[in-house]
Amino acid sequence: xxxxxxxxxxGPVTLVLLALTFWLGLWVTPxxxxxxNLARLLYVHPAIAWxxxxxxxxxxxxxxxxxxxxxxxxxxxxxxxxxxxxxSTVFIILTLITGSIWGRPTWGVWWAWDARLxxxxxxxxxELAYLALRRANDDPDLRARRCAVFxxxxxxxxxxxxxxxxxxxxxxxxxxVFTENGNLLVHGIMLWTLFISLFAFTLLFFWLLRxxxxxxxxxxxxxxxxLDEALAQRRREGVH
Amino acid sequence: xxxxxxxxxxxxxxxxxKRRGRGRTIGVLVVLALxxxxxxxxxxxxxxxxxxxxxxxxxxxxxxxxETIRLEGVVKPHTIDRTSNGASFWMTGGHGxxxxxxxxxxxxxxFQADIPVVVEGHFTSATSKDFxxxxxxxxxxxxxxxxxxxxxxxxxxxxx
Numbered sequence: 001x002x003x004x005x006x007x008x009x010x011g012p013v014t015l016v017l018l019a020l021t022f023w024l025g026l027w028v029t030p031x032x033x034x035x036x037n038l039a040r041l042l043y044v045h046p047a048i049a050w051x052x053x054x055x056x057x058x059x060x061x062x063x064x065x066x067x068x069x070x071x072x073x074x075x076x077x078x079x080x081x082x083x084x085x086x087x088s089t090v091f092i093i094l095t096l097i098t099g100s101i102w103g104r105p106t107w108g109v110w111w112a113w114d115a116r117l118x119x120x121x122x123x124x125x126x127e128l129a130y131l132a133l134r135r136a137n138d139d140p141d142l143r144a145r146r147c148a149v150f151x152x153x154x155x156x157x158x159x160x161x162x163x164x165x166x167x168x169x170x171x172x173x174x175x176x177v178f179t180e181n182g183n184l185l186v187h188g189i190m191l192w193t194l195f196i197s198l199f200a201f202t203l204l205f206f207w208l209l210r211x212x213x214x215x216x217x218x219x220x221x222x223x224x225x226x227l228d229e230a231l232a233q234r235r236r237e238g239v240h
Numbered sequence: 241x242x243x244x245x246x247x248x249x250x251x252x253x254x255x256x257x258k259r260r261g262r263g264r265t266i267g268v269l270v271v272l273a274l275x276x277x278x279x280x281x282x283x284x285x286x287x288x289x290x291x292x293x294x295x296x297x298x299x300x301x302x303x304x305x306x307e308t309i310r311l312e313g314v315v316k317p318h319t320i321d322r323t324s325n326g327a328s329f330w331m332t333g334g335h336g337x338x339x340x341x342x343x344x345x346x347x348x349x350x351f352q353a354d355i356p357v358v359v360e361g362h363f364t365s366a367t368s369k370d371f372x373x374x375x376x377x378x379x380x381x382x383x384x385x386x387x388x389x390x391x392x393x394x395x396x397x398x399x400x
Contacts, residue, residue: 030386035350039384107377108348114290122279129272136265169289169312171358173382186384 007210014207017200021047024193032190038105042186043193045098046176047201049120052095053158055205056088057123061155064148078144079220081151082134083212087205089127096121107171115164116172119157126154291358294333306362311371312379313339317353327376331357343373350378 025043032039063081066072099117100110111117130150137143165174176185177194186194291310292300313331316338320329326344333339341359351357361373 030388033385033387034352034355035380035384036387038350042384106348106350106380108351108375109377112290112377115288118279122276125272125276125279129269129276132265132268132272136262136269167288169291169293171290171377171379173380176382176384179382185382188386190384190386 010203010207010210014200014203017196017203021193021197021200024189024196029190029193035106038102039190041098041102042176042190043197045095045102046194047197048091048098049095050198051201051205052088052091053120053123053161055202056084056091056209057127057155057158059205059209060084060088061151061158064151067144067148068152075140075144075220078140078148079213079216080209081144081148083209083216085127085130085151087208087212089124089131090208091205092120092124092127096124112171114170114172115168116161116170119161119164123154123157123161126150126157130154294331294337294339295335297339298333298337301363301367304363305366306364308360308362310358310360310377311339311341312356312358314356315351315353320353322347326373327351331359331371339369339371341371341373343376345373345375347376348378350380351376356381 021043025040029040029043031037032042060081063077063084067074067077067081096117099120103112104110130147133147133150134143137146164170165172166180179185184191291312294311294313297304297309297311311331313333316330316332320327326342327347328340328342331339331341341361343359343361347357356379358377358379359371359373360375360377361371364370364372
């Protein structure tokens with residue numbers, strides 16, 4: 001019952017939190033001392049990037065690892081990995097778009113080939129490659145194993161993206177929340193709005209993942225039903 | 241009664257399926273792999289560091305000469321002089337080194353005193369500390385401070 005209730009509430013709660021994020025971000029929070037109203041993208045871009053890199057890609061990588069481990073290998077893990085990777089691809093594209101929108105008026109350019117942006121773009125390409133690899137083979141188990149291995153290899157890029165602003169001189173700013181010395185570089189209502197946005201977009205991911213997973217199950221069921229019908233038709237043709 | 245032909249249920253080999261779909265997928269993977277290599281080359285060929293700090297540039301001054309680089313520093317207050325085709329200002333590094341920048345082109349809207357900037361250009365001569373810039377980028381920090389700080393006080397008593 002709790003599971004059904006939580007599933008039913010996931011969508012409405014997500015929408016309420018997203019609405020709260022936008023209301024706080026656009027009207028309640030003050031402008032930044034340096035960036036002015038441009039800083040309001042703080043409540044969108046970091047949350048989308050957080051979901052793209054850690055939540056959705058992390059889900060895909062973990063599900064891939066669980067698929068490769070014999071004890072937990074199942075078609076569910078394969079489907080979760082695939083669906084999470086699809087959603088992650090959407091979020092990483094949105095990360096690059098919102099980042100460009102923020103970068104143009106603040107940095108002065110739409111794009112810079114610094115380590116953070118370049119490595120994020122590379123991860124986006126890896127995700128597109130995963131989706132292409134998904135269509136390269138019809139054998140379900142072979143396809144699942146190849147994609148799982150690819151996802152785990154691609155996951156190497158995530159710590160590179162995370163630490164790129166510390167390892168190299170980058171145009172992209174450093175961490176605001178997860179700083180090296182633990183000091184927060186944003187406070188008050190701005191910090192709370194940032195946390196709400198992180199939570200809201202995380203729920204959005206799980207809502208989208210659930211919807212996408214249900215679609216994948218329906219697609220697989222339709223394929224199985226179509227196969228059974230085709231076999232039954234063939235048998236009927238043989239009897240007449 | 242079923243005819244002899246229709247009653248024959250001997251398995252027949254499946255027809256050869258066309259490999260167009262698979263070839264297209266492999267083509268996409270090859271294109272993506274080339275794109276990744278192209279992106280990696282941007283980092284490997286042009287150094288993973290997007291810019292040099294003033295201190296780093298001064299340490300390698302003899303080697304840099306008049307090579308085009310990106311130089312990072314903080315805009316020194318009361319030194320900005322905006323012209324019709326750009327701006328000139330002094331830039332300071334982390335250890336007090338200063339460079340005079342004369343940049344062509346409009347600076348970004350956040351350009352101001354006490355803000356970190358990255359200037360793309362080159363030193364005017366092999367030994368000079370004057371830097372000619374073709375583009376100014378603002379490297380904003382990771383700090384976000386409300387424009388009206390007196391509304392909230394931090395636990396340590398400082399004004400946010």
